[in-house]
Amino acid sequence: MSIVANSINADRRVHGWCALCRSRCGCISIIRDGRLTAVEPDRDHPTGRSLCAKGHAAPELVYSADRILYPMKRTRPKGASDPGWSRISWDEALDTTASQLLENARQFGPESVAFAITTPSGTAISDSIHWVERLMHAFGSANNCYGTEICNWHKDVAPTYTFGTGVGVPDLDHAGCILLWGYNPNGSWLAQAQRLADAKRRGARTIVVDPRRSGPGVKADQWLQVRPGTDGALALGLAHLIIAEGNYDADFLRRQSNGPALVHSKEKRLLVEADLSRNGSISACVGWDQACSAPALLGRAVSTGGSLPDWLLEGEVEVDTLNGPVVCRPVFDHYTVMCKDYAPSKVETITGVPAVQVIETARLIWASRPVSWYAWSGVGQHTNATQTARAITLLYTLTGSLGRVGGNYQAARLPVPDLSGLALRTSRQRALTLGLASKPLGPPKDSWCTSDDLYRAIIEADPYPVRSLLTFGANLLVSHAGTRRGAEALKMLDFQVHADLFLNPTAAYADIFLPVNSPWEREVLRAGFEISPQAQSWVQLRPAVIPSRGESRDDGWIAFQLAKRLGLSDAFWGCDQEAALREYASATGLSLETLRANPQGMNADPESIQDASQEVGFATPSGRIEIWSETFRTHGYSPLPDYVEPALSPVSRPELLAEFPLVLGSTKPHQFCHSQHRNLPSLRRMLPDPVMEIHPDAARARDIQDGDWVRISTPSGSAHARARLNVWLRSDTVMGQHGWWQACEALGKPGYPVLGEHSANFNLLVDDMEADPISGSVPHRSGLCQVTRLAKQQDLEELEGTGIDPSSAQLQQTNNL
């Protein structure tokens, strides 16, 4: 039923979508003689206009000789250069895993078992992450070392402290101005990049903030080349100009934000009703009604229409409180004064963006409203990331575009059940997430722990011991900072199980390896493709286009099988995955049978779609957009997002400049899924070696030619890469790449050890001792470094590959058993 016959060449053409990244591009898989031979765009699909090289490389991924096709156990000690992998049955693999986890839980509590799940934004775990999370929640584990602070937290969670929601969906079809901040959709979200190009063609103006000129930055109306990590100062400077020129939506601020809320001048907190009357609320904010010359309760946000008090936004008033008269100023006034400190000249000094460009951009934002906005890792991978994210959300608030046509909106929801099982978490479990004490508003609030906190728990049993780890596709040693500590921690675990298509350096420490199939070998149900209202209502049951190779299975099947052995059937539909899918599908108004008969996907029943637009700005403590965050204040953080230098910058650490004079940022090579797939020839051919981009002037000063091997050194370590000259970079900034470890035998391209002299591991360069105080983000994109040309270029080629895959020959034998 899921197959469309092609009468000309008798190929089978199977509808689906590529699950390898957040774009989830609609595609058609071509099957010839039972083999996947090609993948094409499905242009009738809401995300199917084109595919990137990764999607087109699907046949190479599926049939890669490097895939592990059978469960394995190690037979040699952890840390041995050859784990001595030995093929075992699924029953042995799953039974061993379940009994180890139960034994750890019995001795040390279920929190002694942690998970590390790779990212659904850039890998195929997006097909199954909900099932793995459900397993974690049902088992009682308190920790998923997920890397959210490296990836999405600063766009999806940090804005909740301002808006009560994440960044939402930019209405690219109607936006007059599109602001992209530290985000290149060409490399991270192809379907959104296409809509952006459409918007540009119809005349939308684009503003791109990025230290590196790439993607939409190339043709942007304004490309603002910030020094890495100084984005917060730029946001405050733009806000200053918008306010100073009166180009902000005052009516929106009065109705929707806590800008009018009065701040107690002595106690530096919001004035509340309890300050004015004995039985008053201790949380209800107070504004100043100019018409009555009196304080009044601000109340929750009100949308357009109707009358509202003439709230004071700027100035000073004296308010009679129960403790006597208190001088107060509105929140917006405090924000204005803070922003005033970021005049264009100062912004230029801090960020490197010319003052005149800051002025032009501020005017463009206002003149070309409504504004849509999106940000990603370029904002998040710094030690000041959370307040930077807040500064950007406040700048956006000034435009009054949030929730309006052409602005950002919350995607409509389908009333599908939460498969990840958040409700299964107990309060004890939530309280035990590692790092919650030091980062109470950060990722640990949602059961996500940082690798730093995980390693501490494993190595030092602080605050409690973690003894087992389930790594689903994760590659902690290459994707997170602190590689040395990570290797030490993995070696100390009682037990590690790794589920994946391929071995990786993190899997090399596992006791059990579980072989995962590719997205083309599994059936998956998805509701919602995000980029537009039509895409968001799209529901699709993607069939397996070929049988699973060997004994590989999908992560969801593994979660269900482990749940059965761990006594968690009740939380897993009696361990009947079909029953779970049936319940999920029915919430969209569509049955599994209907979806199987329509593998191209279809719109959900319109009756089932829930409009979330009315919720914008409401899910904060005040029920308003919070320019001033009392939540931050009561936790010891600044309630307004004043700018703080990155922890390792030329300004904050001038004593390091003699040895490390360059600013080190990083980029994600769009040819690969993070640290995966460098073994696939068509992709590796496009980017054969790790690259570090450097300005020609900086290269010349170091006798570096384009293509030379160089060593990047930081106070934390060193790694090597090939130099690529980039005239569009600042001359004091270089850009590395993360994720390099894997060999590509077909091209004779070597792998790299994750540690040591010949490593190309970018994370050896990153200081994991400095972190954002709220989110725990470490300086992946704003450190200090020196770059030197390697004297023996030829020797380096010969030395490569010294640490990788010593057991590849043995793996081949294992697969052939």
Ligand code: SF4
């Ligand atoms: S952008 Fe590429 S990797 Fe991502 S879903 Fe589309 S085809 Fe797959």
